Amino acid sequence: MPCLKIITNIPKSNIPKDFWTEIISVLAEGVRKSPDMFLCVIQDDCELIINGNSTLPGVIATLESIGNLGSEDNKRIVKLLTAFMEKELGVPPNRFFLTFYDLETYNVAKGGITIETLLKKE
Template sequence: MPHFRIETNVPRSKIPADFVLKAVPVLAKALGKPEQYCVVSIIPDVPMSFGGTTDPCAVANLMSIGALGVEQNKKHAKILFELVEQELGIKNDRMYITFQDEPTGNVGFKGTTFHAIFG
Protein backbone atom coordinates (compact mmCIF):
# COMPACT_ATOMS: atom_id res chain seq x y z
CA MET A 1 0.00 0.00 0.00
CA PRO A 2 2.42 2.72 1.07
CA HIS A 3 4.73 3.93 -1.66
CA PHE A 4 7.57 6.37 -1.05
CA ARG A 5 8.82 7.57 -4.43
CA ILE A 6 11.86 9.84 -4.77
CA GLU A 7 12.97 11.61 -7.93
CA THR A 8 16.43 13.12 -7.63
CA ASN A 9 19.29 14.62 -9.60
CA VAL A 10 21.73 12.47 -7.58
CA PRO A 11 23.47 10.12 -10.02
CA ARG A 12 22.72 6.40 -9.82
CA SER A 13 26.38 5.78 -8.96
CA LYS A 14 25.91 7.78 -5.71
CA ILE A 15 22.76 5.90 -4.59
CA PRO A 16 23.69 3.19 -2.07
CA ALA A 17 22.88 -0.21 -3.58
CA ASP A 18 20.88 -1.16 -0.49
CA PHE A 19 19.00 2.14 -0.11
CA VAL A 20 15.54 0.79 -0.95
CA LEU A 21 16.09 -2.26 1.27
CA LYS A 22 17.05 -0.02 4.20
CA ALA A 23 14.19 2.41 3.55
CA VAL A 24 11.32 -0.13 3.54
CA PRO A 25 11.52 -1.00 7.27
CA VAL A 26 11.85 2.70 8.14
CA LEU A 27 8.72 3.47 6.12
CA ALA A 28 6.79 0.52 7.55
CA LYS A 29 7.63 1.47 11.13
CA ALA A 30 6.77 5.14 10.60
CA LEU A 31 3.37 4.31 9.11
CA GLY A 32 2.61 1.29 11.27
CA LYS A 33 2.12 -0.84 8.14
CA PRO A 34 3.47 -4.33 7.36
CA GLU A 35 6.77 -4.30 5.46
CA GLN A 36 5.34 -6.74 2.93
CA TYR A 37 3.05 -3.99 1.59
CA CYS A 38 5.58 -1.12 1.56
CA VAL A 39 7.31 0.07 -1.61
CA VAL A 40 10.24 2.47 -1.91
CA SER A 41 11.43 3.58 -5.32
CA ILE A 42 14.07 6.04 -6.39
CA ILE A 43 14.53 7.59 -9.79
CA PRO A 44 18.10 8.97 -10.05
CA ASP A 45 19.75 11.13 -12.71
CA VAL A 46 16.72 13.42 -13.17
CA PRO A 47 17.67 16.78 -14.70
CA MET A 48 16.54 18.97 -11.80
CA SER A 49 17.13 22.38 -10.30
CA PHE A 50 15.93 23.42 -6.84
CA GLY A 51 16.19 27.08 -5.91
CA GLY A 52 18.18 27.86 -9.04
CA THR A 53 21.03 25.40 -8.47
CA THR A 54 21.69 21.82 -9.44
CA ASP A 55 23.13 20.86 -6.06
CA PRO A 56 21.70 17.53 -4.86
CA CYS A 57 17.92 17.85 -4.56
CA ALA A 58 14.75 15.79 -4.81
CA VAL A 59 11.00 15.70 -4.89
CA ALA A 60 9.20 12.85 -3.21
CA ASN A 61 5.69 11.53 -2.79
CA LEU A 62 4.39 9.36 0.02
CA MET A 63 1.15 7.59 -0.86
CA SER A 64 -0.68 5.55 1.73
CA ILE A 65 -4.14 4.33 2.58
CA GLY A 66 -4.55 6.04 5.93
CA ALA A 67 -1.79 6.75 8.47
CA LEU A 68 -1.46 10.25 7.02
CA GLY A 69 -2.73 13.55 8.36
CA VAL A 70 -1.59 16.95 9.58
CA GLU A 71 0.10 15.75 12.78
CA GLN A 72 1.17 12.36 11.45
CA ASN A 73 2.83 13.92 8.40
CA LYS A 74 5.07 16.06 10.63
CA LYS A 75 6.44 12.85 12.19
CA HIS A 76 6.74 11.11 8.81
CA ALA A 77 8.53 14.14 7.35
CA LYS A 78 11.10 14.16 10.15
CA ILE A 79 11.88 10.46 9.70
CA LEU A 80 11.95 10.51 5.90
CA PHE A 81 14.00 13.69 5.58
CA GLU A 82 16.55 12.23 8.02
CA LEU A 83 16.71 8.99 6.01
CA VAL A 84 17.20 10.81 2.70
CA GLU A 85 19.83 13.17 4.10
CA GLN A 86 21.76 10.37 5.79
CA GLU A 87 21.64 7.92 2.89
CA LEU A 88 21.58 10.18 -0.18
CA GLY A 89 23.22 13.37 1.07
CA ILE A 90 20.25 15.56 0.13
CA LYS A 91 19.79 18.33 2.68
CA ASN A 92 16.32 18.80 4.12
CA ASP A 93 16.00 22.24 2.54
CA ARG A 94 16.59 20.74 -0.93
CA MET A 95 13.59 18.41 -1.10
CA TYR A 96 9.81 18.48 -0.95
CA ILE A 97 7.59 15.58 0.10
CA THR A 98 3.94 15.51 -0.86
CA PHE A 99 1.62 13.31 1.20
CA GLN A 100 -1.17 11.50 -0.62
CA ASP A 101 -3.87 9.70 1.38
CA GLU A 102 -5.69 7.42 -1.05
CA PRO A 103 -9.10 5.85 -0.48
CA THR A 104 -9.14 2.03 -0.54
CA GLY A 105 -11.06 2.02 -3.81
CA ASN A 106 -8.26 3.93 -5.56
CA VAL A 107 -5.48 1.39 -4.92
CA GLY A 108 -5.41 -1.87 -6.84
CA PHE A 109 -3.78 -5.11 -5.65
CA LYS A 110 -4.11 -8.77 -6.65
CA GLY A 111 -6.50 -8.04 -9.50
CA THR A 112 -8.91 -5.99 -7.39
CA THR A 113 -8.81 -3.02 -5.02
CA PHE A 114 -8.12 -2.73 -1.34
CA HIS A 115 -11.76 -1.70 -0.93
CA ALA A 116 -12.81 -5.17 -2.07
CA ILE A 117 -10.06 -6.86 -0.04
CA PHE A 118 -10.90 -5.00 3.19
CA GLY A 119 -14.63 -5.46 2.65
Template sequence: MPYLRLETNVPQEKIPKDFPATLCGVLAKSLGKPINYCCASVTGGVNLSWGGTDAPAAQATLMSIGALGVDQNKKHSKALYQTITQALGISADRMYISFVDAPTSAVGYNGTTFHDIFGG
Protein backbone atom coordinates in the same frame (compact mmCIF):
# COMPACT_ATOMS: atom_id res chain seq x y z
CA MET B 1 0.05 -0.30 0.19
CA PRO B 2 2.32 2.58 1.17
CA TYR B 3 4.41 3.69 -1.78
CA LEU B 4 7.26 6.17 -1.64
CA ARG B 5 8.59 7.53 -4.92
CA LEU B 6 11.81 9.49 -4.59
CA GLU B 7 13.42 11.38 -7.47
CA THR B 8 16.77 13.09 -7.11
CA ASN B 9 19.50 14.65 -9.17
CA VAL B 10 22.06 12.65 -7.17
CA PRO B 11 23.61 10.25 -9.71
CA GLN B 12 22.12 6.75 -9.63
CA GLU B 13 25.55 5.19 -9.06
CA LYS B 14 25.89 7.17 -5.79
CA ILE B 15 22.63 5.74 -4.40
CA PRO B 16 23.12 2.56 -2.35
CA LYS B 17 21.56 -0.47 -4.08
CA ASP B 18 19.69 -1.38 -0.88
CA PHE B 19 18.33 2.14 -0.34
CA PRO B 20 14.76 1.30 -1.45
CA ALA B 21 14.72 -1.58 1.06
CA THR B 22 15.98 0.81 3.75
CA LEU B 23 13.15 3.21 2.90
CA CYS B 24 10.60 0.37 3.12
CA GLY B 25 11.78 -0.26 6.67
CA VAL B 26 11.41 3.41 7.55
CA LEU B 27 7.90 3.46 6.04
CA ALA B 28 6.78 0.33 7.86
CA LYS B 29 7.97 1.65 11.20
CA SER B 30 6.69 5.20 10.78
CA LEU B 31 3.31 4.28 9.26
CA GLY B 32 2.75 1.21 11.41
CA LYS B 33 2.12 -0.91 8.29
CA PRO B 34 3.42 -4.41 7.48
CA ILE B 35 6.70 -4.19 5.58
CA ASN B 36 5.43 -6.73 3.04
CA TYR B 37 2.98 -4.04 1.80
CA CYS B 38 5.57 -1.24 1.65
CA CYS B 39 7.07 -0.22 -1.68
CA ALA B 40 9.77 2.35 -2.43
CA SER B 41 11.45 3.44 -5.63
CA VAL B 42 14.44 5.73 -5.97
CA THR B 43 15.32 7.32 -9.27
CA GLY B 44 18.66 9.08 -9.40
CA GLY B 45 20.19 11.23 -12.09
CA VAL B 46 16.96 13.16 -12.67
CA ASN B 47 17.34 16.45 -14.53
CA LEU B 48 16.24 18.45 -11.48
CA SER B 49 16.93 22.03 -10.50
CA TRP B 50 16.09 23.50 -7.11
CA GLY B 51 16.28 27.26 -6.87
CA GLY B 52 18.00 27.43 -10.23
CA THR B 53 20.98 25.28 -9.20
CA ASP B 54 21.90 21.66 -9.73
CA ALA B 55 23.12 21.11 -6.15
CA PRO B 56 21.78 17.85 -4.67
CA ALA B 57 17.99 18.01 -4.30
CA ALA B 58 15.00 15.68 -4.29
CA GLN B 59 11.27 15.42 -4.43
CA ALA B 60 9.18 12.61 -3.02
CA THR B 61 5.60 11.45 -2.95
CA LEU B 62 4.30 9.19 -0.20
CA MET B 63 0.97 7.50 -0.91
CA SER B 64 -0.76 5.51 1.78
CA ILE B 65 -4.24 4.33 2.65
CA GLY B 66 -4.62 5.98 6.02
CA ALA B 67 -1.88 6.65 8.59
CA LEU B 68 -1.47 10.15 7.14
CA GLY B 69 -2.63 13.45 8.59
CA VAL B 70 -1.44 16.66 10.19
CA ASP B 71 0.41 15.12 13.14
CA GLN B 72 1.33 11.83 11.46
CA ASN B 73 2.94 13.59 8.48
CA LYS B 74 5.29 15.47 10.80
CA LYS B 75 6.52 12.14 12.17
CA HIS B 76 6.85 10.59 8.69
CA SER B 77 8.60 13.70 7.38
CA LYS B 78 11.14 13.61 10.19
CA ALA B 79 11.93 9.91 9.70
CA LEU B 80 12.21 10.19 5.93
CA TYR B 81 14.27 13.39 5.94
CA GLN B 82 16.74 11.90 8.42
CA THR B 83 17.20 8.80 6.29
CA ILE B 84 17.27 10.46 2.86
CA THR B 85 19.44 13.47 3.67
CA GLN B 86 22.00 11.35 5.49
CA ALA B 87 22.24 8.67 2.81
CA LEU B 88 22.24 10.97 -0.22
CA GLY B 89 23.91 14.13 1.09
CA ILE B 90 20.92 16.31 0.32
CA SER B 91 20.32 19.36 2.48
CA ALA B 92 16.96 19.18 4.26
CA ASP B 93 15.94 22.50 2.74
CA ARG B 94 16.31 21.07 -0.79
CA MET B 95 13.59 18.41 -0.72
CA TYR B 96 9.81 18.26 -0.69
CA ILE B 97 7.58 15.37 0.31
CA SER B 98 3.98 15.31 -0.90
CA PHE B 99 1.60 13.16 1.15
CA VAL B 100 -1.32 11.45 -0.59
CA ASP B 101 -3.99 9.74 1.53
CA ALA B 102 -5.55 7.43 -1.05
CA PRO B 103 -9.05 5.98 -0.71
CA THR B 104 -9.19 2.17 -0.68
CA SER B 105 -11.00 2.18 -4.03
CA ALA B 106 -8.10 4.04 -5.68
CA VAL B 107 -5.38 1.46 -4.95
CA GLY B 108 -5.26 -1.79 -6.88
CA TYR B 109 -3.66 -4.95 -5.52
CA ASN B 110 -3.67 -8.60 -6.55
CA GLY B 111 -6.25 -8.12 -9.30
CA THR B 112 -8.71 -6.07 -7.26
CA THR B 113 -8.68 -3.02 -5.00
CA PHE B 114 -8.15 -2.58 -1.30
CA HIS B 115 -11.82 -1.55 -1.14
CA ASP B 116 -12.77 -5.17 -1.89
CA ILE B 117 -9.95 -6.61 0.23
CA PHE B 118 -10.99 -4.58 3.28
CA GLY B 119 -14.66 -5.42 2.76
CA GLY B 120 -15.84 -2.15 1.24
Protein backbone atom coordinates in the same frame (compact mmCIF):
# COMPACT_ATOMS: atom_id res chain seq x y z
CA MET C 1 0.21 -0.71 0.00
CA PRO C 2 1.98 2.54 0.87
CA CYS C 3 4.06 3.80 -2.03
CA LEU C 4 7.04 6.16 -1.97
CA LYS C 5 8.10 7.63 -5.30
CA ILE C 6 11.44 9.43 -5.42
CA ILE C 7 12.82 11.63 -8.17
CA THR C 8 16.43 12.71 -7.72
CA ASN C 9 19.37 14.17 -9.61
CA ILE C 10 21.68 11.79 -7.78
CA PRO C 11 23.24 9.17 -10.09
CA LYS C 12 22.45 5.51 -9.38
CA SER C 13 26.11 4.86 -8.66
CA ASN C 14 25.91 7.26 -5.66
CA ILE C 15 22.89 5.56 -4.09
CA PRO C 16 24.04 3.15 -1.37
CA LYS C 17 23.41 -0.55 -2.04
CA ASP C 18 21.45 -0.94 1.20
CA PHE C 19 19.27 2.11 0.47
CA TRP C 20 16.20 -0.05 -0.26
CA THR C 21 16.38 -2.04 2.94
CA GLU C 22 17.02 1.05 5.04
CA ILE C 23 14.30 3.25 3.53
CA ILE C 24 11.66 0.53 3.91
CA SER C 25 12.54 0.32 7.62
CA VAL C 26 12.18 4.10 7.96
CA LEU C 27 8.85 4.04 6.12
CA ALA C 28 7.52 1.15 8.21
CA GLU C 29 8.36 3.07 11.37
CA GLY C 30 6.93 6.35 10.08
CA VAL C 31 3.71 5.08 8.50
CA ARG C 32 3.29 2.33 11.10
CA LYS C 33 2.70 -0.45 8.59
CA SER C 34 4.49 -3.74 7.95
CA PRO C 35 7.65 -3.47 5.79
CA ASP C 36 6.33 -6.10 3.35
CA MET C 37 3.45 -3.77 2.42
CA PHE C 38 5.59 -0.98 0.93
CA LEU C 39 6.32 -0.12 -2.67
CA CYS C 40 9.20 2.19 -3.48
CA VAL C 41 10.59 3.48 -6.75
CA ILE C 42 13.53 5.77 -7.44
CA GLN C 43 13.99 7.69 -10.64
CA ASP C 44 17.66 8.65 -10.43
CA ASP C 45 19.99 10.87 -12.45
CA CYS C 46 17.15 13.26 -13.41
CA GLU C 47 17.50 16.89 -14.32
CA LEU C 48 16.20 18.62 -11.22
CA ILE C 49 16.16 22.22 -10.07
CA ILE C 50 15.38 23.11 -6.46
CA ASN C 51 15.83 26.64 -5.13
CA GLY C 52 17.26 27.69 -8.50
CA ASN C 53 20.14 25.20 -8.35
CA SER C 54 20.49 22.04 -10.42
CA THR C 55 23.94 20.92 -9.31
CA LEU C 56 23.38 20.19 -5.61
CA PRO C 57 21.75 16.87 -4.65
CA GLY C 58 17.99 17.08 -4.31
CA VAL C 59 14.94 14.86 -3.95
CA ILE C 60 11.29 15.34 -4.81
CA ALA C 61 9.10 12.58 -3.36
CA THR C 62 5.48 11.56 -2.90
CA LEU C 63 4.16 9.23 -0.24
CA GLU C 64 0.80 7.58 -0.81
CA SER C 65 -0.95 5.46 1.79
CA ILE C 66 -4.38 4.24 2.79
CA GLY C 67 -4.54 5.72 6.25
CA ASN C 68 -1.81 6.50 8.77
CA LEU C 69 -1.27 9.90 7.17
CA GLY C 70 -2.52 13.15 8.63
CA SER C 71 -1.33 16.29 10.36
CA GLU C 72 0.58 14.68 13.23
CA ASP C 73 1.59 11.54 11.31
CA ASN C 74 3.03 13.61 8.45
CA LYS C 75 5.14 15.71 10.83
CA ARG C 76 6.73 12.54 12.23
CA ILE C 77 7.19 10.93 8.79
CA VAL C 78 8.79 13.98 7.16
CA LYS C 79 11.21 14.32 10.07
CA LEU C 80 12.30 10.67 9.68
CA LEU C 81 12.58 10.83 5.88
CA THR C 82 14.38 14.18 5.86
CA ALA C 83 17.02 12.86 8.27
CA PHE C 84 17.33 9.66 6.22
CA MET C 85 17.80 11.52 2.90
CA GLU C 86 20.45 13.73 4.44
CA LYS C 87 22.33 10.81 6.03
CA GLU C 88 22.12 8.33 3.15
CA LEU C 89 22.13 10.59 0.07
CA GLY C 90 23.66 13.84 1.32
CA VAL C 91 20.49 15.78 0.52
CA PRO C 92 20.19 18.90 2.72
CA PRO C 93 16.75 19.37 4.33
CA ASN C 94 16.03 22.44 2.17
CA ARG C 95 16.49 20.30 -0.97
CA PHE C 96 14.03 17.56 0.02
CA PHE C 97 10.43 18.14 -1.04
CA LEU C 98 7.73 15.65 0.02
CA THR C 99 4.01 15.53 -0.68
CA PHE C 100 1.55 13.22 1.08
CA TYR C 101 -1.55 11.57 -0.39
CA ASP C 102 -3.99 9.80 1.95
CA LEU C 103 -5.84 7.43 -0.37
CA GLU C 104 -9.27 5.86 -0.13
CA THR C 105 -9.56 2.07 -0.55
CA TYR C 106 -11.70 2.48 -3.67
CA ASN C 107 -8.90 4.49 -5.35
CA VAL C 108 -6.24 1.77 -5.02
CA ALA C 109 -6.11 -1.61 -6.76
CA LYS C 110 -3.91 -4.68 -6.58
CA GLY C 111 -4.20 -7.92 -8.48
CA GLY C 112 -6.99 -6.58 -10.68
CA ILE C 113 -9.37 -5.54 -7.89
CA THR C 114 -9.70 -2.52 -5.65
CA ILE C 115 -8.50 -2.68 -2.08
CA GLU C 116 -12.07 -1.89 -1.04
CA THR C 117 -13.26 -5.09 -2.73
CA LEU C 118 -10.35 -7.07 -1.34
CA LEU C 119 -11.12 -5.94 2.22
CA LYS C 120 -14.80 -6.89 1.84
CA LYS C 121 -13.75 -10.47 0.95
CA GLU C 122 -11.85 -10.90 4.23
